[in-house]
Amino acid sequence: MQNKKDIFNNAKTVGIYGTEPYVENIYNFLKDINKDILYFIDKGSSGKFKDIDIVSIDAIKQHRQPDIFMIGNGKSNLVVKENIRKDLIQKGIDEQKIFISYNMWKYGMNEQYDSLNADFIFKNVIFEISGTCNAKCPYCAVNSSPYAKVSNKRFIKPDIFKEALDILLDKKLIDKTSIVHLFNWGEPFMHPNINEILNILCEKGISYGLSTNASIAPNIKKEYIYNLDKIKISMPGFSQQSYDKIHGFKFEKILGNINKLINIINDKNKIEVFFYVYQFNLKEMDSAKEYFGNKGIQITHRIAFFNDYNKFISYASRSMDISELTKVSKELLLYYVDGFIDMNKNYKCFYMNNTIVIDENLDYATCCILPQNHPNYKIGNVKSLSKKEVIKRKKSQPICEECFKAGITYWMNNVLEYNDFVINGIFLR
Ligand code: SF4
Incomplete structure (x- = not known):
């Protein structure tokens, strides 16, 4: 069995969970390392994000399967992300293919909390x-x-x-x-x-x-x-x-x-x-x-x-x-x-x-x-x-x-x- 590191490195296509602005950092990072984003995944929503299709998690098996899934909605805490991971597994996605990028600060995503804002607490x-x-x-x-x-x-x-x-x-x-x-x-x-x-x-x-x-x-x-x-x-x-x-x-x-x-x-x-x-x-x-x-x-x-x-x-x-x-x-x-x-x-x-x-x-x-x-x-x-x-x-x-x-x-x-x-x-x- 391949280890997760190899799975990540060998993956060419990715499905990103999340469509919030925070996800942009992960999207940019994955593009930078030449991964192809197949679609974004969300709960129930459809349409496009960054000109890429958004698919519903409930219909995930009906779509083309990317090599890996990245749970990327930076605003959520680990517990929420763990629940998304479990949800994906329940929908039949191989656990080995699911990655959680966690903690928005780890990607410089704390920008929106910039303390120069006068209302900042x-x-x-x-x-x-x-x-x-x-x-x-x-x-x-x-x-x-x-x-x-x-x-x-x-x-x-x-x-x-x-x-x-x-x-x-x-x-x-x-x-x-x-x-x-x-x-x-x-x-x-x-x-x-x-x-x-x-x-x-x-x-x-x-x-x-x-x-x-x-x-x-x-x-x-x-x-x-x-x-x-x-x-x-x-x-x-x-x-x-x-x-x-x-x-x-x-x-x-x-x-x-x-x-x-x-x-x-x-x-x-x-x-x-x-x-x-x-x-x-x-x-x-x-x-x-x-x-x-x-x-x-x-x-x-x-x-x-x-x-x-x-x-x-x-x-x-x-x-x-x-x-x-x-x-x-x-x-x-x-x-x-x-x-x-x-x-x-x-x-x-x-x-x-x-x-x-x-x-x-x-x-x-x-x-x-x-x-x-x-x-x-x-x-x-x-x-x-x-x-x-x-x-x-x-x-x-x-x-x-x-x-x-x-x-x-x-x-x-x-x-x-x-x-x-x-x-x-x-x-x-
Ligand atoms: S507060 Fe300054 S010294 Fe401390 S970790 Fe941040 S940048 Fe480094």
């Missing part, structure tokens, strides 16, 4: 409430940068957090539809007043997101769960050996804390485990999947990556220290990086255009992955910058120019899932 805020983390991850800037480690040992006070939120709302940088993610480098459960922070968000009717290494027994009150969008649990493997290599925690204790968390949250849709895949934990993926599958918890296998701008740039520019490179070559999976660097050409940085990052000192950070000791780290303070200035400064940092030139923007914005692959610069699953 940041839907995602990364707000560091704990300027410290207790994990020992060797690929994270918190541990590789002494400045970040020492200076970050502080927690935002609830009244300051509230003041900042009021400012963001007043300046219309965010509204009640925005999600405030309460972490960047830090471990939010280390915050001694986390419940007061959650109470402030709940009183304002704003949703929040959490991410934890699960090293601390969760202490959040049940009444604040309602406004929780999602909690992500990051795991560096599923054994004590893997924890010894990355987080440095006791594995059994982590499992106990995760169980406590599941009981407190009491809503499996709000919990997702991210298993970070390293070379040394490949064999642990199945046991983790089974363990969390039995609990009804979603698990995603993500390929582990650098959590530090300096490491990205030194790897991409081939200036990484040889001893570090040797370690990296034995632990990380980096086979896809060239494909990601190819994707950089027309890519618009999501963090530059769509997200604000605020640290525990109320400074806007240029980028969530830039260590605090970097000269371009901050663009100004929440209390002093106007909305216009925030947007202008976010778009004019020299570091971003360097990042684009080095071809690492797309890579820094996107984490590859283990089952995905990159071919011809397109990200497929």
